[in-house]
Amino acid sequence: MIKVGIVGGTGYTGAELLRLLAGHREVAVTTLTSRKEAGLRADHLFPSLRGHCDAVFSAPDEAALAACDAVFFATPHGTAMQMAPALVEAGVKVIDLSADFRLKDAAEFKRWYQLDHTAPALLEEAVYGLPEVNRHAISNARVIGNPGCYPTAVQLGFLPLLEAGLIDASQLIADCKSGVSGAGREARVTSLFCEAGDNFRAYSVPGHRHLPEIQQGLRVAADGPVSLTFVPHLTPMIRGIHATLYARLTQPGVDLQALFESRYRGEPFVDVLPAGDHPETRSVRGGNQCRIAVHLAPDGQTVVVLSVIDNLVKGASGQAIQCFNLMFGLPETAGLDAPGMTP
Numbered sequence: 001m002i003k004v005g006i007v008g009g010t011g012y013t014g015a016e017l018l019r020l021l022a023g024h025r026e027v028a029v030t031t032l033t034s035r036k037e038a039g040l041r042a043d044h045l046f047p048s049l050r051g052h053c054d055a056v057f058s059a060p061d062e063a064a065l066a067a068c069d070a071v072f073f074a075t076p077h078g079t080a081m082q083m084a085p086a087l088v089e090a091g092v093k094v095i096d097l098s099a100d101f102r103l104k105d106a107a108e109f110k111r112w113y114q115l116d117h118t119a120p121a122l123l124e125e126a127v128y129g130l131p132e133v134n135r136h137a138i139s140n141a142r143v144i145g146n147p148g149c150y151p152t153a154v155q156l157g158f159l160p161l162l163e164a165g166l167i168d169a170s171q172l173i174a175d176c177k178s179g180v181s182g183a184g185r186e187a188r189v190t191s192l193f194c195e196a197g198d199n200f201r202a203y204s205v206p207g208h209r210h211l212p213e214i215q216q217g218l219r220v221a222a223d224g225p226v227s228l229t230f231v232p233h234l235t236p237m238i239r240g241i242h243a244t245l246y247a248r249l250t251q252p253g254v255d256l257q258a259l260f261e262s263r264y265r266g267e268p269f270v271d272v273l274p275a276g277d278h279p280e281t282r283s284v285r286g287g288n289q290c291r292i293a294v295h296l297a298p299d300g301q302t303v304v305v306l307s308v309i310d311n312l313v314k315g316a317s318g319q320a321i322q323c324f325n326l327m328f329g330l331p332e333t334a335g336l337d338a339p340g341m342t343p
């Protein structure tokens with residue numbers, strides 16, 4: 001069995017790691033941390049785990065984590081970069097669900113996260129954990145910067161068009177909606193039922209911290225500069241991201257459906273829907289799929305891509321396990337076989 005540690009086991013992505021890893025035959029969760037709930041059984045806090053998980057929360061302890069084969073950080077940004085260097089030194093593979101190892105430029109990290117990066121060497125070494133782009137590098141990595149939720153949905157939607165050089169990369173638009181679990185389990189006013197329920201609003205229009213991360217990935221796909229307008233919205237659902245992406249075609253007569261089907265043929269977790277279809281967030285709820293549809297607007301020039309994921313699965317914990325599987329030479333789908341839920 002592969003010994004796994006999870007730092008931040010009481011949060012939504014930590015709980016989702018526990019749920020998914022309970023169905024992973026090669027894994028034993030040997031260390032599960034919480035500063036606030038040390039001593040409590042995980043299935044007491046999350047009764048859905050009863051009968052599937054014996055883990056007990058303990059305070060973060062470097063020695064216990066260093067005895068693991070892999071450690072997932074399901075913590076706010078700023079934690080993994082402090083603890084990861086010693087773990088990597090001890091031979092532990094690190095998969096960070098926070099933003100600490102996503103942005104390659106430490107100055108850009110400081111600008112968007114207001115923190116000096118404390119592990120710049122590891123940041124340079126870290127691999128961005130989007131398997132549909134970096135599969136080979138992920139397999140050989142010691143540290144993974146697991147992508148953010150919006151960046152996963154947006155990049156997977158734009159990639160085929162940018163890689164093929166078919167759209168104007170200077171005029172990209174991503175109009176995105178997220179469920180409230182995207183904000184985490186920590187109490188905050190905007191996540192309250194009476195604030196988020198029966199309500200719909202945009203936020204962070206002047207600049208969301210996922211903008212530089214998305215642009216970093218899209219620049220690689222386009223092999224040149226890109227300019228993106230990214231507007232996130234909060235919707236009154238618990239899980240799910242719906243990204244509606246707009247771009248101008250630079251040449252006529254492109255078979256968009258064939259392009260997307262060909263780009264994602266063989267990808268276990270990207271499902272290109274039949275022409276004319278519209279993906280629903282509900283169809284990926286609890287599953288690791290990104291479900292995509294591509295349309296041409298009536299003007300014949302504007303491509304509209306619809307991309308949906310579960311923010312806690314393909315947008316976080318599922319993708320992290322997909323990377324883990326690659327890093328340990330396991331089937332990429334291990335522990336991730338379940339389809340989304342209906343309804």
Ligand SMILES: NC(=O)C1=CN([C@@H]2O[C@H](COP(=O)(O)OP(=O)(O)OC[C@H]3O[C@@H](n4cnc5c(N)ncnc54)[C@H](OP(=O)(O)O)[C@@H]3O)[C@@H](O)[C@H]2O)C=CC1
Nearest residue numbers: 008010011012013034035036074075076098182184185316
């Ligand atoms: N929610 C989502 O949809 C997504 C989240 N992410 C990212 O994943 C990370 C986790 O998110 P999420 O699960 O939503 O967050 P939560 O707020 O739900 O959980 C955070 C967890 O981290 C622990 N924690 C907080 N501070 C520290 C610390 N200094 N040292 C050790 N543990 C700490 C908390 O437990 P305790 O305080 O008891 O120690 C808790 O278990 C974040 O970086 C988030 O941005 C990425 C993609 C999607």
Ligand SMILES: CC(=O)N[C@@H](CCC(=O)OP(=O)(O)O)C(=O)O
Nearest residue numbers: 098099148149178179180182183
């Ligand atoms: C609905 C909501 O609040 N979503 C969060 C996204 C959280 C996330 O994915 O955080 P990181 O990728 O930065 O780790 C937000 O907009 O901040």
